Amino acid sequence: MDLSKRQETIIEIVKNDGPITGEQIAERLNLTRATLRPDLSILTMAGILEARPRVGYYYSGKSADKILADKITRIKVGEVKSVPTVVSESCSVYDAVVTMFIEDVGTLYIVREGGMLDGVVSRKDLLKTTLGGHDIHKLPVGVIMTRMPNIHMVQENDSVWLAAHKLLTHEIDSLPVVRTVQVVNGKDYEVVGRFSKTNVTRLFVELGEGS
Ligand code: ADP
Secondary structure (H helix, E strand, C coil): CCCCHHHHHHHHHHHHHCCECHHHHHHHCCCCHHHHHHHHHHHHHCCCEEEECCCEEEECCCCHHHHHHHHHHHCEHHHHCECCCEECCCCEHHHHHHHHHHHCCCEEEEEEHHHEEEEEEEHHHHHHHHHCCCCCCCCEHHHHCEECCCCCCEECCCEHHHHHHHHHHCCCCEEEEEEEEEECCEEEEEEEEEEEHHHHHHHHHHHHHCC
16 A cells, blocks of 8 residues: 555654544644545555544554455455356266356366265366367266365365465365365365455455555
């Protein structure tokens, strides 16, 4: 966030002498309270200053970077997730390719009854298979998919920061958003969404619009 010279001076005054009223800040700057109002509202909206009725302004102690960091760790995957595109393990490679085109997605999640996650198939998994001389009408995606337990996932309550970090670390395009289901011999993961690089880009643009 780019601050004007005057806004930086206001921050300095509040840092040194807060809590301080708007009138007192105006006096120090030889300005009217009305002239200062837009600057004070920008600084409070950005979370740099906090205003308490009958007390005045005080410095929140957070830099603009820290405020942005707080924000992206507060936004949860569940708030921005997309609808997942799922197929079953017996779906042919050919039908998987067609589904990708129709649904306009880059990754398919392979599920069994109840929407429980079994695997993931990406564009390049399918391309690689088509180069291999297989009969793609007969070959099921279950044979070529990346399987559990090697799937990276996120839960709705995870932060978008954590999800984006996983996308980068594991060099993948998307993460299934799952809910854990307890079963007799362990855990299953019900697919409830998709978190992809597109979600990150959309959020980035939305956050930029607020500047
Ligand atoms: P592409 O292969 O089209 O570039 P990705 O980078 O997402 O797409 O996939 C790379 C490899 O990682 C593929 O083999 C894919 O099956 C696998 N993969 C994709 N998403 C995940 C995930 N969430 N967890 C584990 N493996 C994944």
